[in-house]
Amino acid sequence: MAVTTKIWSDTYYDSVTLMLGSSMISALPGIDEAMVLMGTDRNKTVIRASGLIAEGTGSFGPNDIVIGIRSEDEAAARTAIETLEAFLTSKKGSGDRNITARTLAGALREDPGINLAMISVPGRYARAEVEKALDSGLHVMLFSDNVPLEDEIALKDRALEKGLLMMGPDCGTAIVNGCALGFANVVRRGNIGLVAAAGTGLQEITVLIDRLGGGVSQALGTGGRDLKEDVGGRMMGLCLEALRDDPATEVIAILSKPPHPSVVEKMKAIIATIGKPVVACFLGADEDALAGTHAVYAKDCEQCARIAVELAGTALPEKDEAWIRETAAAEAALLAPGQRYLRGLYSGGTLCYEAMLAFRDAGIPAYSNIAIDRELLLENPDLSREHTLVDMGEDFFTNGMPHPMIDLRMRIERMARDCAEPDVAVLLLDCVGGYGTHDDPAGALAPAIVSAKAAAKAQGRHLPVIASVTASEGDPQVRSAQEQTLRDAGAIVCDCNAQAVRLAFAILDRIEA
């Protein structure tokens, strides 16, 4: 094995681009391990600990790119570096850089009409950039994570003083004036306004609303910590008031994990001022969480979307669930003795959480890396046991790696490992599209589904694969095309995650019987 280290001085790329590059060259023939990082102090430690600094490597700093490669020989490393260079150059060239600026102030000189800043810089720099944006009178969507809690509170207070949105940190999804921001979908415009502290959940609900014939006025994100005690629902409050006062919004839908009790009280006070129907989905909360208000309870994303669409005056299509029983019976009949466990491998955090809650409510123990019940927390998120639901977008997996909604390789590797276990009976998958996500997630999953099923068959097992697509017909990936790709690969495609979980339960029920 040879270790090669290359430094590109005074060159900056964002972490998503570098992680994609790193992941791409790691997969090249003859490469054992590869890292491509900015040379910050933290990254220096990481790359040194991985043994990817070759002897004689000169000094480097936070403004330099450092590439560390362990390969079979030097030729493989050279090819990898050339591939990386071509990839990064293509990024520079294809950045669609109609107008660019070096600073936010420069951007405002280019276009004084700018009214929102989308900020996705590394977390430790986020506060300074958000402050600049707010002080320039811009609304902010803060995609960055790893932003300290005290910074979040300070930034939200500053935004509130100015009457501006500060969606985030760690806000992955929003739709403002019909434009998808971050990981978000192209959906019909309409009269349902949403506010959520859960990114993929907001994608799932907006996509379902679109599919059910409804439309979205605005879909705002608050960041996952907004409804915790410390942040106190600062942004939820502003968003609810804005939707209340928005003439285009006739129904309001709220989505989050259960808020802190003190935040619930604040929300109740605001809801009392809203003269429009409200539906609230607090994943995992009791039905009476908003008792005393006119808000309608929804237990999951599907129910939330259905209630919102109905309240908005659109007749719901009939819910045909008979096929679930029939499909489950047919699939279960093909299983070999001993096959009894489900593996759910998710890229969307809220979708995994929703599945986990459904298991809890059904009284079926499922291990997870995001389990609420400590006894069901996976000791090692890399290793499944019995029924397991894995959120592969969680920090353990994404630390230094691209999010599984952008790069599906990690999930595909896990699929092969989990499905090779003889007692696995069902594989459950999400497939999330929309702007910001992988160009063709179903196309990336399809070969892995085919080979997982083929490998099982070679061992005399049948492997049902259940999937649902979180994308709309208007998305760049086109929902129906994604569904067809998955079906062609042998997956059973459900209308949404909640339905996919119901089908999985029906198969597990049959096994029990």
Added chain:
Amino acid sequence: MENKVNKLFSSQLAIANVGVDIFAKAFRAQDTPCVHVEWRPPAGGNKKMVDLLSKLKDL
């Protein structure tokens, strides 16, 4: 406090994209005006310099 959020809802959205450039591409694909800011860490990411600069700004 004036709520400027409702004003945003009735305005043409125009975005400054600071950071990851895939988002700039997505905005342009949706015909939303966008200026991409080619962000780099201030002071070349040198922590001491960043702290000094922020102290200067506070003065």
